Amino acid sequence: MAEPKTKYDRQLRIWGEQGQAALEKASICLLNCGPTGSETLKNLVLGGVGSITVIDGSKVEVGDLGNNFMVDESSVGQSKAQCVCSFLQELNDAVKAKFIEEYPEALIETNPSFFSQFTLVVATQLGEDSMVKLDTICRQANVMLIFARSYGLTGFVRISLKEHTVVESKPDHFLDDLRLNNPWPELKRFAESIDLDVQDPVVHKHTPYVVILVKVAEQWAKSHGGSLPSTRDEKKEFKDLLKARMISMDEDNYKEAIEASFKVFARRGIGPDLQQILNDSSAEVDSNSSDFWVMVAALKEFIANEGGGEAPLEGSIPDMTSSTELYVNLQNIYQAKAEADVLVIEQRVRNILKKIGKDPNSISQTTLKGFCRNARKLKVCRYRSIEDEFNSPILPELQKYLTDEDYSVAVGFYILLRAVDRFAANYNSFPGQFDGGMDEEISRLKTTAVGLLSDLGCNGLTLTEDLINEMCRFGASELHAVAAFIGGIASQEVIKLITSQFLPMSGTFIFSGIDHKSQLLSL
Amino acid sequence: MADAEAQPSQSRDLDKLLLRPGHLVGANFEPGQDLRDDLAQYAKVLVVGAGGLGCELLKDLALSGFKNLEVIDMDRIEVTNLNRQFLFRLEDVGKPKAEVAAKRVMERVSGVSIKPHYCRIEDKEIDFYSDFNIIVLGLDSIEARSYINSVACSFLEYDSDDNPREETFKPMVDGGTEGFKGHARVIVPGVTPCFECTIWLFPPQVKFPLCTLAETPRTAAHCIEYAHLIKWDEVHSGKSFDPDDPKHMKWVYDEAVKRAELFGIPGVTYSLTQGVVKNIIPAIASTNAIISAACALETLKITSGCSKTLSNYLTYNGVEGLHTKVTEFVRDKDCLVCGPGVLIELETSVTLQKFIDLLEEHPKLLLSKASVTHQGNNLYMQAPPVLEEMTRSNLSLPLFELMGKTAKSALHVTGTTTKNDKKTSVLRKLRVVFKGVDGVTDMDTAGGA
Numbered sequence: 024m025a026e027p028k029t030k031y032d033r034q035l036r037i038w039g040e041q042g043q044a045a046l047e048k049a050s051i052c053l054l055n056c057g058p059t060g061s062e063t064l065k066n067l068v069l070g071g072v073g074s075i076t077v078i079d080g081s082k083v084e085v086g087d088l089g090n091n092f093m094v095d096e097s098s099v100g101q102s103k104a105q106c107v108c109s110f111l112q113e114l115n116d117a118v119k120a121k122f123i124e125e126y127p128e129a130l131i132e133t134n135p136s137f138f139s140q141f142t143l144v145v146a147t148q149l150g151e152d153s154m155v156k157l158d159t160i161c162r163q164a165n166v167m168l169i170f171a172r173s174y175g176l177t178g179f180v181r182i183s184l185k186e187h188t189v190v191e192s193k194p195d196h197f198l199d200d201l202r203l204n205n206p207w208p209e210l211k212r213f214a215e216s217i218d219l220d221v222q223d224p225v226v227h228k229h230t231p232y233v234v235i236l237v238k239v240a241e242q243w244a245k246s247h248g249g250s251l252p253s254t255r256d257e258k259k260e261f262k263d264l265l266k267a268r269m270i271s272m273d274e275d276n277y278k279e280a281i282e283a284s285f286k287v288f289a290r291r292g293i294g295p296d297l298q299q300i301l302n303d304s305s306a307e308v309d310s311n312s313s314d315f316w317v318m319v320a321a322l323k324e325f326i327a328n329e330g331g332g333e334a335p336l337e338g339s340i341p342d343m344t345s346s347t348e349l350y351v352n353l354q355n356i357y358q359a360k361a362e363a364d365v366l367v368i369e370q371r372v373r374n375i376l377k378k379i380g381k382d383p384n385s386i387s388q389t390t391l392k393g394f395c396r397n398a399r400k401l402k403v404c405r406y407r408s409i410e411d412e413f414n415s416p417i418l419p420e421l422q423k424y425l426t427d428e429d430y431s432v433a434v435g436f437y438i439l440l441r442a443v444d445r446f447a448a449n450y451n452s453f454p455g456q457f458d459g460g461m462d463e464e465i466s467r468l469k470t471t472a473v474g475l476l477s478d479l480g481c482n483g484l485t486l487t488e489d490l491i492n493e494m495c496r497f498g499a500s501e502l503h504a505v506a507a508f509i510g511g512i513a514s515q516e517v518i519k520l521i522t523s524q525f526l527p528m529s530g531t532f533i534f535s536g537i538d539h540k541s542q543l544l545s546l
Numbered sequence: 547m548a549d550a551e552a553q554p555s556q557s558r559d560l561d562k563l564l565l566r567p568g569h570l571v572g573a574n575f576e577p578g579q580d581l582r583d584d585l586a587q588y589a590k591v592l593v594v595g596a597g598g599l600g601c602e603l604l605k606d607l608a609l610s611g612f613k614n615l616e617v618i619d620m621d622r623i624e625v626t627n628l629n630r631q632f633l634f635r636l637e638d639v640g641k642p643k644a645e646v647a648a649k650r651v652m653e654r655v656s657g658v659s660i661k662p663h664y665c666r667i668e669d670k671e672i673d674f675y676s677d678f679n680i681i682v683l684g685l686d687s688i689e690a691r692s693y694i695n696s697v698a699c700s701f702l703e704y705d706s707d708d709n710p711r712e713e714t715f716k717p718m719v720d721g722g723t724e725g726f727k728g729h730a731r732v733i734v735p736g737v738t739p740c741f742e743c744t745i746w747l748f749p750p751q752v753k754f755p756l757c758t759l760a761e762t763p764r765t766a767a768h769c770i771e772y773a774h775l776i777k778w779d780e781v782h783s784g785k786s787f788d789p790d791d792p793k794h795m796k797w798v799y800d801e802a803v804k805r806a807e808l809f810g811i812p813g814v815t816y817s818l819t820q821g822v823v824k825n826i827i828p829a830i831a832s833t834n835a836i837i838s839a840a841c842a843l844e845t846l847k848i849t850s851g852c853s854k855t856l857s858n859y860l861t862y863n864g865v866e867g868l869h870t871k872v873t874e875f876v877r878d879k880d881c882l883v884c885g886p887g888v889l890i891e892l893e894t895s896v897t898l899q900k901f902i903d904l905l906e907e908h909p910k911l912l913l914s915k916a917s918v919t920h921q922g923n924n925l926y927m928q929a930p931p932v933l934e935e936m937t938r939s940n941l942s943l944p945l946f947e948l949m950g951k952t953a954k955s956a957l958h959v960t961g962t963t964t965k966n967d968k969k970t971s972v973l974r975k976l977r978v979v980f981k982g983v984d985g986v987t988d989m990d991t992a993g994g995a
């Protein structure tokens with residue numbers, strides 16, 4: 024039996040064999056294997072990533088037994104990296120698991136080139152200094168990086184890399200590509216071959232709504248100087264025309280046509296998100312451009328020329344009430360047009376590749392097909408460097424968050440998560456890390472936070488006493504449930520980054536374990 | 547105190563939350579070592595389901611200060627579980643999930659006791675569920691959620707002013723996932739909406755009309771469902787289809803391929819056949835981890851008061867970026883399950899048999915094969931046979947007498963009802979009022995059924 028295929032069945036249904044292959048090729052490095060790090064990795068090992076390298080310099084303490092499932096009583100005193108690594112290996116023997124007993128902070132200082140061997144680095148529980156340094160290293164080496172930290176009932180997840188491009192963004196709700204407002208000649212001709220006024224009631228109620236709408240829209244355009252319904256009254260009139268064509272109340276195809284009539288009213292051409300990608304300076308390609316941008320450049324040419332303002336046709340149609348024959352024919356017409364569009368894009372891509380001095384066949388036809396099918400859904404994610412964000416956060420955003428009730432807890436935690444690192448640099452321990460002297464710790468943390476805010480350009484703003492108090496109470500604890508949540512989020516984002524499917528998060532995710540009103544902050 | 551702190555403790559991180567006073571905490575929060583010890587010693591938590599969520603929940607709860615856990619699950623381990631149900635290994639395939647999960651967590655977390663129950667949730671007496679301080683649900687079926695919800699709601703009592711009595715609250719925390727999406731919610735019957743109050747959040751699955759399958763198939767799924775729902779019965783008269791039998795599945799697949807070829811329909815694969823026939827919901831480790839962690843955290847907060855609680859429904863969506871949202875749903879005042887109970891007015895002469903017949907016709911209940919209990923006493927039980935025999939003689943007695951001749955009292959009935967063409971087990975609470983008996987005022991019957 025094809026065992027791995029069965030084992031991964033439930034996830035193959037999400038990211039397919041291509042996504043799985045990408046995971047199995049990936050090598051992941053984990054920095055610090057407390058519960059946040061080891062839970063992140065656990066979810067990736069189960070999914071079958073290629074290899075993992077666990078880096079942690081600490082020995083297992085009794086306290087670790089209370090928050091980390093991957094160590095047990097027999098581990099006390101041993102290398103934490105080794106214990107976590109051997110548990111993870113038990114979960115999936117297809118994964119190559121190894122460990123290095125070393126403190127990540129030291130590795131970042133002494134051996135920056137070490138990180139260039141990995142696909143992606145998961146950095147957990149790191150302080151600000153190390154985060155900034157590691158970010159610089161990974162950006163230079165083009166290694167994807169994700170930070171995760173749990174701290175009491177709060178924590179954060181932050182992706183950092185220069186650019187991530189997605190072809191298969193697989194959005195949940197996306198308007199299908201039927202071109203009812205702009206049919207191409209073959210579709211028009213097919214619609215013309217069908218008589219809507221057919222006598223046979225069975226045939227009448229099995230005419231697909233695509234045909235109905237193309238025909239009725241054409242009639243409309245003829246009597247309205249070539250334009251389609253645009254005002255409210257016109258849209259209502261159009262729907263009434265459809266209703267009048269029904270010969271009985273149970274004709275689902277006409278009900279579907281009325282419901283889908285907004286597709287006729289929709290604006291022609293591409294959407295603003297895609298337009299923005301076409302306008303991106305990266306679409307001016309040269310020999311350093313990635314395949315993605317080469318294809319975007321071809322897409323831009325296509326839209327301006329053969330496409331007549333439209334992207335290549337997606338080529339699939341949703342299920343709709345229809346006779347089998349008409350549906351299959353319709354499907355073939357859409358597919359043929361999509362295939363023709365791919366050929367045009369292919370020609371343009373080959374020409375561009377030649378022009379920029381690359382092998383014209385370096386992009387496969389499968390890749391091109393996938394690109395065309397998803398052309399309307401392309402996504403480009405860019406992340407500010409950690410250093411930029413830490414030194415000069417986007418001030419209007421920060422001020423907005425600080426004064427917006429929905430964001431006040433999340434931005435409060437954001438500031439405090441940074442303030443505790445400053446605190447630790449000054450006082451050699453985190454606020455409330457040890458018992459006693461809590462009042463003094465609270466006032467010191469408050470001073471530190473206010474100082475940080477003023478350094479960031481938010482003079483005069485402060486955080487609530489409640490939040491500062493809670494942060495001291497947390498005392499740098501790493502609670503298992505919080506770590507499992509943060510680790511779960513981090514692993515989810517890692518999967519999206521590695522498979523290049525779906526859309527990774529933007530900004531910094533700040534977790535609020537108090538009321539779950541977590542937020543994404545774009546700073 | 548200082549000495550105790552200096553000792554290395556497993557509870558190092560959790561102590562920060564449980565031993566220290568806080569500002570954003572629950573009303574009942576009394577920080578201290580007693581709280582930590584009570585949580586370990588007295589708090590009993592039931593985890594329903596030992597699958598993707600259940601495995602995570604057991605681990606999360608065991609590492610959140612709980613030491614008395616029980617888990618109930620009727621399934622055995624399958625190969626397709628191994629991509630996320632991290633307590634199971636290849637060599638465990640075929641063993642009961644609840645037993646293996648309990649054993650694995652106890653092996654790793656010292657001092658934790660987990661009692662497994664390898665059975666259906668309906669197999670347990672209602673009393674079994676009353677024993678727990680809180681019930682955590684890691685299920686993938688609406689029917690099972692609905693059943694546990696009705697059980698937890700059945701413990702809820704109302705005072706004479708129809709206000710819920712706090713000491714009868716049985717809180718639940720419920721999680722669910724599908725692909726990159728999930729939800730976690732807190733249900734305190736009597737305070738928050740119960741599962742049934744917001745049942746519209748779980749619309750029934752849309753089925754293909756049979757005439758489409760038979761006459762105008764258009765998609766691969768239509769061909770598969772034709773083979774599964776129509777052709778199978780035509781060919782195998784009387785033999786029912788078993789989705790877990792690979793030979794049956796292969797037959798459906800082959801038939802679907804033939805039909806697809808006949809109509810020129812692309813896309814029938816074995817994997818799709820399984821997906822359509824078994825209604826497979828995609829599932830991955832990371833989403834389960836996120837949702838379970840949220841549920842475990844809420845369980846800790848509700849039980850200890852160490853922070854505020856989720857109010858009351860969290861959704862997570864990781865498909866397009868990362869979205870979490872908290873929605874505060876409100877109770878349905880007329881909810882049949884968490885409300886004070888369906889009011890039924892009876893003559894004192896009505897026998898138990900007549901009452902059971904009445905339940906079948908009652909428009910709000912439509913309950914057949916009812917078993918009836920009153921304040922923990924079985925008045926009539928349909929099963930097991932021993933109990934049926936013992937209680938059969940009650941059928942001919944007036945309900946009024948069986949209920950101790952009180953003018954107004956609550957009853958619990960279990961039975962089956964048909965929902966979306968599916969027979970489901972339900973538990974309902976009824977308020978029975980006898981006509982013409984002292985103590986019944988107009989107020990009591992106002993607004994009744």
Ligand SMILES: [Zn+2]
Binds near residue numbers: 885
């Ligand atoms: Zn309810």
